Amino acid sequence: xxxxxxxxxxxxxxxxxxxxxxxxxGDDYNNYxxxxxxxxxxxxxxxxxxxxxxxxDRSKVQLRSLTEELKRWxxxxxxxPKYIAGxxxxxxKGAGDLATYVAVSYQWDATSNIMENWMYEKYAAKYALxxxxxxxxxxxxxxxLHRITEVLLEAEQRGMWxxxxxxxxxxxxxxxxxxxxxxxxxx
Numbered sequence: 711x712x713x714x715x716x717x718x719x720x721x722x723x724x725x726x727x728x729x730x731x732x733x734x735x736g737d738d739y740n741n742y743x744x745x746x747x748x749x750x751x752x753x754x755x756x757x758x759x760x761x762x763x764x765x766x767d768r769s770k771v772q773l774r775s776l777t778e779e780l781k782r783w784x785x786x787x788x789x790x791p792k793y794i795a796g797x798x799x800x801x802x803k804g805a806g807d808l809a810t811y812v813a814v815s816y817q818w819d820a821t822s823n824i825m826e827n828w829m830y831e832k833y834a835a836k837y838a839l840x841x842x843x844x845x846x847x848x849x850x851x852x853x854x855l856h857r858i859t860e861v862l863l864e865a866e867q868r869g870m871w872x873x874x875x876x877x878x879x880x881x882x883x884x885x886x887x888x889x890x891x892x893x894x895x896x897x
Contacts, residue, residue, distance in 0.1 A: 713753045714753075716746075716749045716752075716753040716754065717750075717753040717754045717755075718754075719750045719754065719758050720758055720759065721758055721759045721760070721761065722743070722746060722747055722750065722758050722759075722760045722761070722776075723760075723761045723762070723763055723773075724739075724743050724761075724762050724763065725762075725765055726762060726763065726764055726765070726766065727765045727766055728766055732783045732787060733762075733779060733780065733783055733814075733818070734780075734783045734784070734787065734788060734810075734811050734814050734815060734818075735787075735807070735810070735811070735814070736810065736814065737810075737813075737814050737817055740814060740817045740818050740821060740822075743822075744817060744818055744820075744821030744822050745821060747760055747776075747821055747822045748820075748821040748822070757822075757823065759775070760775065760776035760777075760822060760824075761773055761774065761775055761776065762774050762775075762776055762778075762779040764779075776822060776824055777824045780815070780818060780824050780825070781829075784815070784829055784832075787811075788811045788815070788833070789832055789836060794808070794836070798846060801851070802850050802851045802854075804850075805846070805847050805850050805851035805854035805855070806851055806853075806854050808837055808854065808858070809837075809851075809853075809854035809855075809857040809858050809861075811833075811837075812833050812837060812857070812858045812861050812862065813857065813861050815829070815833070816861050816862075816864070816865050816870070819865065819870050820868075820870065825865075825870065825871070827871055827872050827873075830862060830865055830866075830870075830871040830873065831873070831874065831877060833858070833862060834862050834873070834877050834880075834881060835877075837858050838855065838858050838859050838862060838881060838884060839877070839880050839881070839884070844884075848891075852888065852891060852892060853892065855884075855888060856885070856888045856889075856892055859881055859884050859885045859888060860885060862881055863878075863881050863882065863885060866878055866881075
């Protein structure tokens with residue numbers, strides 16, 4: 711019965727009535743919503759249309775596609791220099807939260823196919839390969855930098871991202887150097 715119901719779904723809608731968290735700040739949204747989208751796609755054989763209803767301002771309710779919503783959070787927070795500067799003030803935790811953005815974006819892509827190559831490239835350039843960001847993460851939370859690099863390489867390996875060759879090579883080199891560093895710290 712479950713499979714039959716999932717195979718009949720054409721549209722998914724989720725209402726978000728607050729601004730306390732976002733679809734990128736943790737994996738709860740993707741665990742449930744992304745999992746449902748993946749189930750529909752699996753049982754139906756095609757992707758449903760996916761929307762997010764934003765009723766955080768009841769006087770101006772907005773309906774966006776899931777892809778539009780992801781891009782909105784991606785640009786508004788994940789790539790926003792002021793947001794990143796604020797995260798940096800939280801040291802270890804801030805670096806971990808930035809790593810979570812990358813991991814959750816990857817999870818959304820795995821379940822709902824909504825990330826685009828340019829978005830992965832931006833994550834690589836801003837979070838992993840930017841020398842100032844690398845230096846800061848190395849100081850406050852090298853495991854976050856390792857996680858970011860690992861997730862980006864996995865997205866490329868699984869064919870979810872067609873990385874530029876120079877980006878892929880730089881990430882591989884960073885990952886290998888991080889492996890050795892973290893091993894040394896663990897001893």
